[in-house]
Amino acid sequence: MLAATSAPRIAPNKRTVLDARKRQFAKSTHGPEEYPHRLNFYVVPPSGDIALEQFEEWAIARLKVLAELESCQFRNRTPAETEEYMKPVLDKYMRLSSNASRSSDIEGERKRDHYSHWTLRLAFSSTADLRQRFARLEAQLFKLRMQSDDTRERQEFIKTLPMSWETLSEEEKATWLDQLKAATNVKRDEEESWFKVDWEKVPGLVERRQCLLKKGTAYVHVREQQTMVLNEFARQLETGLELSARFLPRMDEDNRLSPILHHLSQSFVAPDAGYTESSSIGDITIPTAAAIDGLAQHFPLCMQNLHRELRNNSHLKHFGRLQYTLFLKGIGLNLQECILFWRKSFKLIADDKFKSDYLYNIRHAYGDVGGDSNRRGKGYTPYSCQKLLTEPAPSAGQTHGCPYRTYSPDNLLTLLQAVGVTDRALLQGVREDVGKQRFHIACNRVFEHGHKGQLRKVKEEGLWAAGDLDTILHPNTYFKRSFLLKNLGKIKAGDLGVDGPESSSGGGREKMEE
Amino acid sequence: MPHATSPSPEAEATMNVEDSHMTDAPALPLEAEPSSDLAESQELPANGGTANLDSIFDDDDDDDEYSSSAPRKPEDSLQDIPQQVSKPKYSSPDILRQFYQRLFPFRPLFQWLNHSPTPQPDFQNREFAFVLPGGAYIRYQSFASADLFRKHVNPRDRKQLRKASAFRPVMKELVFDIDMTDYDPIRTCCSGAAICNKCWQFITMAVKVVDTALREDFGFQHILWVYSGRRGAHAWISDKRAREMDDTKRRSLANYLVLAMGNEQGKRGGIRRPLHPHIDRSLKILNPYFQTDVLADQDPWASTEQADKILQLLPDKGLTTALQKKWDSMPGRTSNQRWADIDAVAEAGHLSTMTAKQLVEAKQDIRLEYTYPRLDAEVSKKLNHLLKSPFVVHPGTGRVCVPIDTRDLEAFDPLSVPTVTELLREIDEWDNEHKDSMSADEKAKVQDWQKTRLKGYVEFFRGYVAGLLKEENKGKRGREEDVAAGADSMEF
Structure with a gap:
């Protein structure tokens, strides 16, 4: 299913069986993959069967990891900081245990890693832009994992790679020692160990004269080995992606996969985050229409902006209303309170007009009216950042959408200052992010700045799991996290573990994908 | 071969005066006014075309190889003064035709490019280019065999290629170009296009250093150094490993050999x-000089x-x-x-x-x-870079681009390299000398090049090519024999 190469990778006995009954009840002709190493070059696509849900879930988890990795890069985190930041994220979404660890699910973890890589490979092979981005992030992820790998296991893995290198014998080393040291610039405290490869394998080192050359053989210091493995990984991935791209059109007939793949590649704009029940604060306090003004300080800029507009004009246009209503629903405001909120807010509008023009929309958003009552469920889900960032930009007079995207940088900074964000360095950072179209990064930057103190406290005292501090991708997550942080003292720490964001971003996600 | 052929003999006749010799003559092959050869193109996926000439030749503008004023001089002067008077003798079409018919070593050149006695894709897919008197280039020429190559030197039969961009070079000798112009800041004896024996020493040094590095560091064995005809030298490395290098590797190798020199202010990259x-060894080689x-x-x-x-x-x-x-x-x-x-x-x-x-x-x-050698590194970095072929005539000096024997590098004197006119005169002299002493049969056995000073160079080149073929055959004896057998069976 995921194979994409020029040579047929499927053995004749594994060809598709066309008789549906035979296929359904036949024994699998291929055994499960084996994963002797933690690291994987992803050369061979998976051939086992997995459920469609797993196909998607695993890919989403990997996507989340890649998105976090990219955000580290956007925020100019140093490699050390990135590693520290990524560790909990990786543990949460894509744990990969070493052989030495006693983890019971090594095979499962590695299988997930393997399958999700290939799923995303399909999803991101369609355009050159996506391919490049995916290859870059995958290479970073590989690097991160390689660095965190157990030294011995890493060596074993490297040995299995088809890269013809040979360690220098003591004899050769003794013969060339001076030249080797001079050529590779070995520092006093570095180990004196070299390996041989054809010079064509290390053109970069040759170009910089950082290896010794003898008759076409390059003598390379071991410190370069990891770089070479990384380069090889990136190179193979890039060619692999090109191949996948060429084979992609053949997949079109499978109407189960293409929507998933399309959705996944969309998620790369801003990773999608579903709304979850736990983003509401209904379990802590019952929000009322009157409390919204007070809660507005915890709103992300998109919602604060709508709230300000509403207060200034006593009116909001349709899409603004929809966005805001869904958000309010998401924080736990019930339908009655919500109607009350809007009625009071539209103070220039007569009751009759309100009822005829606006009420229905609000009830519709809550799933109270409209369509088939068996199908409408609870109405629409609150919009995610991805939705706000990918929908058509608002036209004149409309105020919905993400201000980081829709406002000009100057107007954006004015707006931020108006809501109390005045730190000069922060504003500069926001301006840069916005200039590079990293809107959700800008928003997270503002969040982190506004909750500096609490975030530090939470981290230092270990109140929250580190995974709960990942990048915010949903306005309701923003609200919930802000609300909890500002009320740290008032809510017992114990409560947070149960209903805090713990279960908000990961566990509930899949439910939302339906 | 994926060429569209449209031999249109008559069309050529309409070419301008300088070209007129072409209509009747099997003249101008490679080089001189005629021109040079180049990049091999095997397999030609329509892709990444070879771009325009300007970009390919850009760095040659400052050396005299192609587009400099030198080749144009005859043409310019043609316009105001009568032809016979002003035109340097060596570039007259008649002389060039004679040279390419009588002296040019087609056979060894073919073997050198073909890496085998029977025609291989290595030769058949090789691109040749010719320079016309006006400075125009005919590019993307290729030939199925040495004889066709020789014949095609007759421009009436020229192929026309419509989609030049369909070619992508896949293989070529690794080449180096050392040009005296790059030494102008440090040489005091001459400048510009001029050279003397004093500054030729710079080329000698450079050849030694580069040759040593290529042999010892990269393990190349088949390195042919060729005098460029005026004031520089080219290296052609024919090892299989070198021919198959892609642009990245060529760039790496070139940069390995290039040393960033200090600029005018004496500020060096360090x-x-x-x-x-490599630098240490080079320094040891260079110290005595x-x-x-x-x-x-x-x-x-x-x-x-x-x-x-x-x-x-x-x-x-x-x-x-x-x-x-x-x-x-x-x-x-x-x-x-x-x-x-x-x-x-x-x-x-x-x-x-x-x-x-x-x-x-x-x-x-x-x-x-x-x-330290000052290489024109750009030439080495690209597969599609054209370089003048050995044994062609330099349009500015009339000197033949002869190979240089690195075993006796010091003895090479660029000023004594024969010019095309000298060579033709030598044939006549030899004929005169042996008018009576040899029978006609005996004379017929002596080929024209053997009567001239070109003899030593051609023999050296043959020896070099023989070594290359031997090495080349080792690896693919099996395949070769199959091909040979197949070819034989088709022979009548």
């Missing part, structure tokens, strides 16, 4: 210490202004001030003396910031600056 073994050929013969710091250059290269205030003072008081010191002065002054305790070791390193840097 050569890493300890010296890379520095004393004799640079300091003594070139005398690059003779005048006061020239001496300033060396002061700028010494990053120590105390030292340079003391030297300046000394030199002001005794003008007219030679470069050798000044070079010795550096150590003398330094020993007298005038070093302010540098340690003795740093001084040694600074002096090494200076020696490298004045002796």
